[in-house]
Amino acid sequence: MSKIVKRYWVNFAGLFLVCAAGCAQQQVTVRDAAYVEILRVKISKVRNAIEETRETIISARNARYLPELYLRLAELLSEEAQYHHRLAYEREQGGGKALHVPQVRLLKEQAIGVYKQLLHKYPRTALADQVLFNIGQEQRELGNFTEMQQYLQQIVKEYPDSPLKGEALLVLGDYYFDKGEVAESRIYYEQITKDKPSRVTGLAYYKLAWVWVNLNECDKAIAAFEGALHTARAADQKKKAGAKGSATNAGREPDDGRYAEDGAHTDNGSKKEVSNQGIDVRHAALVDLAYCYSLERKPENSVRYFRSLARDRTTYVEALEKLARRYGVMSEAKGSILVTRELLRLGPINEERIDDVKQLHAALREAKDYTAVGSDSLLIASVLAAYCSRADVSDRVRAEMKKQFELFIRDLLTRAQERLERPQQERQVERAMEIARGYRVYLHAFPQSKAYLDMLLNITDVLILAKDHLEAGRRLLQAAFMVDPRDERRRDILYDAVVSLQNFLHTKRTDVSDLEWVLARSGLRRAASELLRYPLHEDKIRTVKFAIAMTYYDEGNLSEAVDRFTALAYEYPGSEESEISIRLILDAFDTLSDFDSLMRAAQQFLASDSPAGQELRRQISPLLGAAQQRKLDEVSLEAAGDEGGGLDMLVSFARYNQGTSLGERALLNAFLAARAQGDSEQLYKLGEAIIRLYPSSEQLPGLLSTIGQMAVARFEIDRAIAFLARAVKIRHPQQVRLLVTAGELEEQLGSRDQSRLRYQEAIRATDNRGRAEALEHLAKLLEQEGDANRMVAELAPYKEDNNPEALSRLALAQLALGKIQEAETNLQNVLSASASASSEALARAHHGVAEIMFANSLGYGELNSLEMVEEYVAVVEAIQQSYLNAAREGSLTYTPVALGRLAFMSRAAAQRFRTANIPQQGLSPVQHQQVVSALQRRAEQLEQSAQEALTACANQSFAQRSFGPAARSCLSGRAWDRVLAGFDKFARRTSKSEPAGLEELRKRLSRNADDIEALRELGSRFLRAGDPHYARLVFAAAIERGGGAVDANLLGIAENDVQNYSGALSAFARAAEGGLEAGRQNLATLLRKLGLNAAAEDAIKRYPVGQSGGQLLSKGR
């Protein structure tokens, strides 16, 4: 087994070795075939083609295409010749010596022979021009120039329209050009250029241009180069148009396939002949144009010119490169600048760009043209960056380039800056901005430069000239950070930074962005704060501190700003900065609407140790006053708000400012707020406080009347009267009104004497125009008192006022006293002013007139004649009418009086008639009897009238709910026997203490004056406490504000208690009408109490049984 294994391994090893050897041997390097071999192959192929063509020619006897075959044969022979030539060339490896290749000559001569044969056999062939041209080319290549000329000339002469004419001329021109006979060559070239355009026209122009160049006629050369460029461009455009399928009609054009320019074979296989193949006219013409352009044209237009003619960037760049070299040689600075700039912008980044940079730098220095130094710096730096980023550039070269370029840029910028700083430079700002731009490029491109700091400082100078204070400041700050803190320059740099940034911040705010503003402020603050660490002049320190504070102020950080300004004010008292700081502090607080701080600060600066000057203090005082007022307004608003502000704040504020006008205003505002809130307790307290602390306040009268009115509304009558009286004492402008109000109140409380005095005081306090109301109230009061003497005594002095209310009452009083004539005059005055007189006054007037007539009628003697009877009848009727007039006025007081008096008068008249004694003299008995009967009837009628009047009076009482003494007299069936109306006299009020627990009810009424429940309860409490005077006022208010029968009944009870029976009866009647049984019963009870039982029965019948409830006077039926 081991043997077999061993054998196996041995065989395996052997096989492995064999394979390895085989693999090693099979490593054949495959290379491309040598060019020589290729040529040999081509020669073989062309020979085959020649043979084939010959055979085809032989077999194609008399064929129409035989000329093409001959042509093809000749071309093949020529082609083989070319291959042999190339083969020889390759073999000799392009050596400089001439080649001797006999096959070439042989073949070419053969080709010529074939061409000639063709011409001979087919003299009119369409290929003749091609054949001639080919012969010419062959002759040229054989060096038979004479023959060449001959054949080519033949084309020109015999085939003027041939497309090969141009070719022929071109070859001829090239021949002479190559010989150096440029003038001769010009002739041929010009023939092409002057002829119609062909595909060689562009080239001809180009050649012609070189002719001119050689003749030193650069202007003509430029024209020729331009001609070449334009022609070539036109041809390109035509080709493009042709490529889209548009037909052309200029002879046999390239699109027929035979005469393409690129040297490829045509479709039919014939060779295309183009002299000087490989010249891109548009490229070569533009590039070669550079030399002449540099001599003939202005360099300022060079870039524009070449750009307009360039086909593509490559051509353009190459032309510019040549031009740049030309300008460099010519030391033409302007041109160099323009051209190198363009090259740096567009050219590929290679060593030539490095040279361009150097040339640009030199040219700029030469021309001292730094107007675009920023752009130039950017260009240079961009080239450097692009060059250094190349992978094939070593580190050493990079470093070297950086060093060089850094020098270039630095040199340019600094020179530019030197020129800038000369005085009276035009457009200085614009130039400065350009230089600054360049500096920015430098700083960005060379951050590690040793000159970085200097350049940084340079840019700041430039930025200041460019008025870019923001960047100047920021750069200065940057520079400051780079300088050692111990370096003295640092202080100056920081100071410059502060000044720059401050200048920026003086710019119009709308012209800068928010970001810039923020940057400037923060930069200024940093610079200024840092600057303060250095020893500075005091003025500078102050300025810097102020600048710091202003940054806070400008950014709205007012709390910081205030602290800084305050510190500044104390540090430099009396200085301008201090004064401005103080103003700004106050302004800051005003802006924040922080009136507390504003007041505190104002007071601080008004204090004796304040840093503010006298003038400033004078200005601060009104500010303090305004702030105090605004604070007060704020506190007042808050106190009056719904948010439970309370009066405490205002009161505290007032206390804090006690003794000042502000304190007074605060208290007044608190008073108003209390009134708005309905807080009566506070209102009284505050009112008292104001009166005590500010007795001279102009607001006192209004305040007191307000309190008085409020007291009335709360039914605190005594208090109201006291406040009203106090208001009057301090000469309230409305004191007459207040006195009348006070008098009314006292009247209601039964204090008639006091009331009378108030009215009299009111009358005395004013003239006749202002005392009408007071006079009327007085007259009414006196009438109610019923003292006619007093009425006359007190009212007569004012009769000239012609006040109807007073006058009518005066007249009645006079009547009552028997002063008929005076009364009559006054009554007439009232009646004559009937338009302005009230119905009450008119009622009195009519009543008075009736009374006068009645009084007069009483003076009649016994009726003892018919004439007297007749007269008396008329008088009675007149009196009746007058009383009825009085009743018709609808006066609640005088209607029952008039009706009652009518009844009285009627009964008296009836009695007169009954007791008349008419003599029989002159009358027959029958007549006499008739007269007596008539008088009796008249008496009966009058009795009846009297009764009717009383009935009407009684009915009227119930209907109108009017139950005064006269009405009650009617109800009892008795006629009123007095002139003056009667009135119930109120009982005097005895109770002065209030029942407990009324405040809650009063608060309810303060919040809602129409709270009937509260009113009822309030009145009831007064009633129970034995104060019916207050109670009746409350119940009357309840009825006025919508109260019902219950309230009317309670009013009746209160009125009864004050002995105002007419009021009580009226209220009970109202309650009965309202359906309250208690009212009905109370009405009857009171009527009975007054002795009017019949009326009581009538009342029970009149009103239906009402609802239960309500208080009774006593047990009723």
Place this chain on the structure above:
Amino acid sequence: MRRFSRIWMKRTSLLVLATFIAFGFACGSQQVEPLDPNDSTLPQDTRRWIAAAEDGVVAARARRDAAKERLERARARQKRMLDEIDFGSKGAKVVDSMNARFERHQDYLEAQLDRAEALLALAEAKYELATAEQAIIHDIARYDVEEIKQKVEHARRQLQDVRNRLRQTRESLDRTTTRFWQVYAQYLKEGGDALRFWTGKGPSMSIARSAPKTGTDAKPQEQSVNPRSNVNPKDLPSNPF
């Protein structure tokens, strides 16, 4: 078994009692369900009313947040100033006075925050009341309005108390501020350093980067035609043309 039933009954009773108590608590404090101001079934006036109350809450909340922020800022400022400013040995009173001022300021701001909280509570109570009233009016729910009104009144009273405290802290702040400046003025009069307030005690700002230094640290530059740039013409490459 008997013992077990006793224990079981006792436990059950306790459980039932606890349940009742829990329900009692739950039912005792009513929760007012908010009404949607966008609910089109409600009359417009109702919706406006509720929306207005809502706005009040939103505004109050915003004011509360602003007050918080002011307080935080003030605290940060105080810390910063105390860290940065140094009045030296002569300025101990100034520092004390400044501290006092800061503390009063904080008290004032805290009182402002309390007021804002109180206003927020009041706004929320009023919102609850408005919602409850409208719900009752439109038969959506039943609530004990009196209880809610009590809440509103309570909130008002709280606000009033806070306002009083605010006023006191304000007066205190004004006094300490005035005192501080008086102390500072005295400090200056006694020869105190007027720069301390401005420069603080921190070190000078350090150099921003380790850029090549100029001045004493730099290699002295050669004299050149252009002193500004220190560019020596010899360093410039010559024009190749």
